[in-house]
Amino acid sequence: MLLERKDEWVPGSEQRRERAVVSLVVDMGPAQGHGVTVGSKVLAVNGDSVEGMTYAEVLQAIKAAPRPMRVTFARGGGGEEANVGRCLYKTCAGAPRSYKVWKRRYFVIGGAVARPNVLQLYNSKQAFDHVVIAVFQRAPVTQRVKAVKLGSAWWTSPIRAKQYDGAPPLHTFFVKKSGWHFKQMNFASESLPELERLREQILRVCRPAT
Known part of the structure; x- marks a missing residue:
């Protein structure tokens, strides 16, 4: 706690x-x-x-x-804050071509151990909890985390529907940095509200596609 x-x-x-x-x-x-x-x-x-x-x-x-x-x-409300949640993630050139390449991640934007414009992707909420505890106890951090500093040079696409053969329907969008000609960060979720929440948080520090 x-x-x-x-x-x-x-x-x-x-x-x-x-x-x-x-x-x-x-x-x-x-x-x-x-x-x-x-x-x-x-x-x-x-x-x-x-x-x-x-x-x-x-x-x-x-x-x-x-x-x-x-x-x-x-007792408080008990719900998760808007800057955290679960998603599917994959960095690649263009959109992922297979459902199997997506990785499940726990996202945090800002939060207890990073600046407000830093997107962090953990393997699970438990991994995030362990990092927070380690940081506050000044102990070594052993969990792997991907951290990306977002800003005005980044832009995000609209959310679109995606269907893979033999997989549940997904909602997806990507985030890309100006100057990245091939690579982009792709996000997806079976839950549209969950993905909208993530995109809204990213838009606080990035810009929409024009």
Whole structure:
């Protein structure tokens, strides 16, 4: 589990307060087993309220608390954030000619360990979780990740339907950098909303095809 600082307005005033909010829950980890979800807010540590504390003070309270420790949360929405998800991926010249060449990946744009315009492709969400934990623990990163710095020199195609023989129908689009005459990054998904979410995030730092 990973916490991050988020500020929110105090109801009925013009003041803001800091909150310690869950930004990552490791699959099959203890936090997930206890129902903690992304967006959950820390309310108390070992029964002591953290109301009015800064984010740094909440972290210190968690570090100093006797073990075993009990943390009380206000549950968040629980859904994945817009900048992460699952897709099929393949870099090649033009569109992939076979369904078998696509690789399943977990995409993250920005996130906990990269700048907002960096697209990262992990083998799985578990691989991403391990990288985040390693970075914050200052441990060696052993997971493989493809990271691409996007920007105005990159452009993205519209989403199109694609059908391979003997395979489920796909929705696809590609991302290409100016000056790349042959190679392009292809993305696909059986889920149109999932792929639209990925493309919308990429368009925040790239430009559409003209």
